[in-house]
Amino acid sequence: MGVPRRWFPFLAVAKIAGALGLLAGIFYRPLGVLAALGVVLYFAGAVVTHLRVKDVKGTLIPAVLAAVSLAPLLLGIATW
Known part of the structure; x- marks a missing residue:
């Protein structure tokens, strides 16, 4: 991908920091x-990055x- x-x-x-932050966000909402x-x-x-090198098939995952990942973001904002 370059x-x-x-x-x-x-x-x-x-x-890894994002995953740990999501777990910590269960207890401290702003961090989550x-x-x-x-x-x-x-x-x-x-x-x-995938689209930049024209790897359209690689963009799916x-x-x-x-x-x-938008779900915890939107739910966290909605319940803050």
């Missing part, structure tokens, strides 16, 4: 909302994950 290898550790930490936003942006970036 993503430099040196970005991989940062991307892995970002994904921010984590959900980060996860949505992470997967939206993955979709853009990150697009679905971005859409599913």
Whole structure:
């Protein structure tokens, strides 16, 4: 996809931090909302990266994950 290898550790930490933030958001809502936003942006970036190199077939999984990640974001905002 053209993503430099040196970005991989940062991307892995970002994904793990998003997952941990979503779990922590069960107990502290603002953290969960921010984590959900980060996860949505992470997967939206993955979709853009796939589209940038014209890998249309590869956009399905990150697009679905971005859409599913919207649920905790919207629910967190609605119940804040």
